[in-house]
Amino acid sequence: MPRTLAPPPVTAPELRQSWEAHLGDHVIQLEWSPDGAMLAAALIGGPVSIFGTDGRFLRELPGHSFGTLSISWSADSRLLASAGQDGCARIWDAATGAPLHELKGGAQWVEHVAFSPVKDYLLTGAGRFLKMWNGSGRHLRDFPDHPSTISGIAWQPRELFFATAAYGQLANYHAEKSEFGKAFAWKGSILVVAWSPDGNYLATGNQDASVHFWYRKSGKDLEMTGYPAKIRELAWDAESRFLATGGSPVVTIWDCGGKGPAGTRPIQLEGHERFLSAMAYQHKGKLIASGCQGGTVLVWNHRQPQRPLRGSQLGTAVTQIRWAPNDRMFAASTEAGLVRVFEKSEKE
Amino acid sequence: MSPTISPERIPVTVLTGYLGSGKTTLLNRILTENHGKRIAVIENEFGEVGVDNELIVNAEEEIFEMNNGCICCTVRGDLIRILGNLMKRRDRFDHIMIETTGLADPAPVAQTFFVDDEMKERMALDGIVTLVDTMHIWQHIDDSDEAKEQVAFADVILLNKIDLVPAPEVDKLEARIREMNPAARIYRTRDAAVDMDKILGLGGFNLDRALQVDPMFLEPEYPFEWGGVYELAAGTHEFVMQDGPDPMMSIAIMPVKTADYQGMEGAQMDAVLTFSSEEKPVEPGGAVKPGYDLHQLILRGDGEKRFRVAIPATGPYALFTEHHPDEFSAALHGSNQLAPIVSKEYKPDHEHDEEVSSVGFNVAGDLDQKKLNNWLRDLLMKKGPDIFRMKGVLSIAGESQRFVFQGVHMLFDGRPDREWGKEPRHNSFIFIGRNLDRAALTEGFMKCLVR
Numbered sequence: 195m196p197r198t199l200a201p202p203p204v205t206a207p208e209l210r211q212s213w214e215a216h217l218g219d220h221v222i223q224l225e226w227s228p229d230g231a232m233l234a235a236a237l238i239g240g241p242v243s244i245f246g247t248d249g250r251f252l253r254e255l256p257g258h259s260f261g262t263l264s265i266s267w268s269a270d271s272r273l274l275a276s277a278g279q280d281g282c283a284r285i286w287d288a289a290t291g292a293p294l295h296e297l298k299g300g301a302q303w304v305e306h307v308a309f310s311p312v313k314d315y316l317l318t319g320a321g322r323f324l325k326m327w328n329g330s331g332r333h334l335r336d337f338p339d340h341p342s343t344i345s346g347i348a349w350q351p352r353e354l355f356f357a358t359a360a361y362g363q364l365a366n367y368h369a370e371k372s373e374f375g376k377a378f379a380w381k382g383s384i385l386v387v388a389w390s391p392d393g394n395y396l397a398t399g400n401q402d403a404s405v406h407f408w409y410r411k412s413g414k415d416l417e418m419t420g421y422p423a424k425i426r427e428l429a430w431d432a433e434s435r436f437l438a439t440g441g442s443p444v445v446t447i448w449d450c451g452g453k454g455p456a457g458t459r460p461i462q463l464e465g466h467e468r469f470l471s472a473m474a475y476q477h478k479g480k481l482i483a484s485g486c487q488g489g490t491v492l493v494w495n496h497r498q499p500q501r502p503l504r505g506s507q508l509g510t511a512v513t514q515i516r517w518a519p520n521d522r523m524f525a526a527s528t529e530a531g532l533v534r535v536f537e538k539s540e541k542e
Numbered sequence: 543m544s545p546t547i548s549p550e551r552i553p554v555t556v557l558t559g560y561l562g563s564g565k566t567t568l569l570n571r572i573l574t575e576n577h578g579k580r581i582a583v584i585e586n587e588f589g590e591v592g593v594d595n596e597l598i599v600n601a602e603e604e605i606f607e608m609n610n611g612c613i614c615c616t617v618r619g620d621l622i623r624i625l626g627n628l629m630k631r632r633d634r635f636d637h638i639m640i641e642t643t644g645l646a647d648p649a650p651v652a653q654t655f656f657v658d659d660e661m662k663e664r665m666a667l668d669g670i671v672t673l674v675d676t677m678h679i680w681q682h683i684d685d686s687d688e689a690k691e692q693v694a695f696a697d698v699i700l701l702n703k704i705d706l707v708p709a710p711e712v713d714k715l716e717a718r719i720r721e722m723n724p725a726a727r728i729y730r731t732r733d734a735a736v737d738m739d740k741i742l743g744l745g746g747f748n749l750d751r752a753l754q755v756d757p758m759f760l761e762p763e764y765p766f767e768w769g770g771v772y773e774l775a776a777g778t779h780e781f782v783m784q785d786g787p788d789p790m791m792s793i794a795i796m797p798v799k800t801a802d803y804q805g806m807e808g809a810q811m812d813a814v815l816t817f818s819s820e821e822k823p824v825e826p827g828g829a830v831k832p833g834y835d836l837h838q839l840i841l842r843g844d845g846e847k848r849f850r851v852a853i854p855a856t857g858p859y860a861l862f863t864e865h866h867p868d869e870f871s872a873a874l875h876g877s878n879q880l881a882p883i884v885s886k887e888y889k890p891d892h893e894h895d896e897e898v899s900s901v902g903f904n905v906a907g908d909l910d911q912k913k914l915n916n917w918l919r920d921l922l923m924k925k926g927p928d929i930f931r932m933k934g935v936l937s938i939a940g941e942s943q944r945f946v947f948q949g950v951h952m953l954f955d956g957r958p959d960r961e962w963g964k965e966p967r968h969n970s971f972i973f974i975g976r977n978l979d980r981a982a983l984t985e986g987f988m989k990c991l992v993r
Binding site for chain 2: 218219220222238239261263302303305321342343345361381382383401402423424529
């Protein structure tokens with residue numbers, strides 16, 4: 195999309211770039227394989243490219259005609275699932291690029307696909323329909339229709355629970371139990387769901403410019419409001435203590451430890467000139483990488499919130515940021531189709 | 543934070559109308575006609591467009607209300623999701639067409655393009671097109687809120703299936719619809735055949751055309767029924783009245799620049815303001831002075847009554863009277879009875895029995911921006927749910943450009959437009975809604991004028 199504003203300059207020292215690729219179309223999702231050997235980049239127009247960690251182009255999967263909407267790696271890194279606007283989810287052999295299975299999602303757009311990080315289960319969300327499959331393409335289960343289009347699916351990182359979001363509710367399910375978990379009814383439109391790594395908290399970013407926060411076990415909830423725009427960016431730190439949120443040009447971080455964030459002042463990381471569009475904490479380390487509509491990527495240690503440690507300018511709006519499983523590199527993508535991979539320097 | 547400068551926003555047309563009014567026929571036309579535009583169509587869940595096109599997406603209407611309960615923040619969540627995705631695609635399109643279901647309230651879909659920051663940045667509401675089934679509309683128009691709202695929200699109304707209805711019936715329907723929404727362009731169609739440029743590319747802001755529809759409509763309803771301009775010599779004149787239907791009548795007399803229509807029109811706004819001020823009672827035999835006082839002539843008892851009119855300097859003056867002077871056989875006398883050089887009857891307050899109606903103004907002069915903002919903020923806070931649409935071209939004091947805007951309920955989108963240049967500065971403003979208080983809206987608006 196053409197922009198009439200020049201990308202803002204980055205004042206932080208330049209990040210160390212490992213490699214980059216130009217895919218020429220809006221990158222809608224980036225995912226490292228769990229073994230860290232591959233990076234998949236899905237384009238809005240359909241194709242999914244797979245790169246080696248060193249940047250070597252491995253293969254392109256055709257994805258979905260009319261467009262790909264979501265991708266997910268299986269826990270063993272052998273399979274990549276994709277979902278798109280042709281009413282299907284597909285399972286691909288990541289090593290050969292061969293299409294293995296085609297799954298009918300139940301609606302024109304299959305917007306969500308998510309492999310369990312724990313076991314061989316795959317969820318698809320299409321319109322109000324939620325289905326569970328396995329990596330062999332077998333249909334295992336239909337869940338009850340949602341009250342409105344499913345806007346997010348997120349597996350709890352360590353167990354077989356998962357959460358789904360739709361307008362009016364956040365629901366909890368268990369992959370193997372027939373009774374359904376707790377549904378948190380809440381009159382609002384949820385755009386994104388994020389589990390804390392320890393699985394104790396669920397956070398949602400919402401259309402009405404708020405962040406909602408649930409304790410999974412008790413169902414107790416909290417709401418953080420006052421953002422200038424809807425929230426589509428959420429990131430938990432490795433300790434499940436800090437929740438970083440977007441919805442403005444400032445990375446706003448809530449301390450959910452102790453008594454929780456109620457009544458506290460968030461940590462605010464100021465350095466982006468435009469609204470945030472992507473962010474991710476390291477899996478084990480303390481760093482957070484953030485990207486904005488202006489194409490700037492910054493890396494921070496939120497314990498030193500005064501200034502970013504390093505940065506880079508990607509030219510157009512940043513669409514995704516993902517740390518590699520080993521935390522030593524991260525990938526960022528843009529709406530113009532740039533994928534750039536950065537290395538963390540040793541001292542950080 | 544620096545402001546975001548948006549690239550050209552993609553226009554969005556919303557298509558409303560009852561089931562069977564011809565929406566699908568129109569969509570099929572839009573998709574097959576060779577108009578050189580690449581159009582993405584969001585079809586409603588029952589849509590049955592027969593054209594195979596990858597830019598047709600079916601959507602279930604998902605109305606998202608916000609936690610704050612404000613109806614003006616109610617949006618179509620499905621559109622945000624689908625259009626958010628389409629806008630990222632490289633194979634861009636020139637126009638977006640959104641079909642609603644027959645019973646849909648057009649507000650949430652329109653509001654989506656005002657409320658959501660992502661939608662607002664990349665798209666702009668171009669117009670709301672409402673199809674009316676000329677044959678069956680009478681079954682709905684009296685008791686269906688949806689039918690009324692669809693007419694009231696429209697920028698363009700297509701009276702479709704006119705081949706099935708006798709022409710006088712269509713005339714009657716058009717008059718009825720015109721009363722509810724005088725700002726809409728109305729076209730008569732069969733099989734929804736209409737030139738694309740009549741429904742696409744309205745510009746949303748291109749109000750010149752819309753507001754020129756019916757100049758009488760845009761006249762405010764004046765608080766006086768008659769005005770006349772006289773050439774008066776310095777000295778004392780008399781306003782002589784016979785018995786009439788009312789026990790009192792308010793009048794104002796004021797100097798004007800020229801003894802012609804322009805002179806009178808130049809004084810009209812001052813007269814409106816004067817008529818909204820407090821009356822000063824004047825007994826028979828008492829004196830009336832030119833200026834900005836509202837004189838209430840007391841007419842108790844039978845018989846002729848005379849009021850002195852003291853003219854300080856020879857020149858043209860305008861006299862405005864609450865009722866038509868003929869009702870009292872009233873006239874201004876110098877040494878003889880004086881005839882006005884020009885006179886005008888003003889549109890009386892007429893009865894509006896439509897629950898859904900409109901109020902418009904077209905007045906010369908400049909608006910005080912601060913007063914206008916305060917008035918609108920207050921008005922929309924209290925009456926937002928009842929005001930369906932609001933459009934205007936305004937002359938803001940101190941600004942060389944026209945200010946154009948349109949709104950849906952409490953939300954509006956405005957911007958400076960071209961320079962006024964040699965065009966006389968004026969304000970055109972229209973409200974369409976339910977239970978509008980014409981007098982209050984007129985008075986509120988007039989108070990925002992710079993005196």
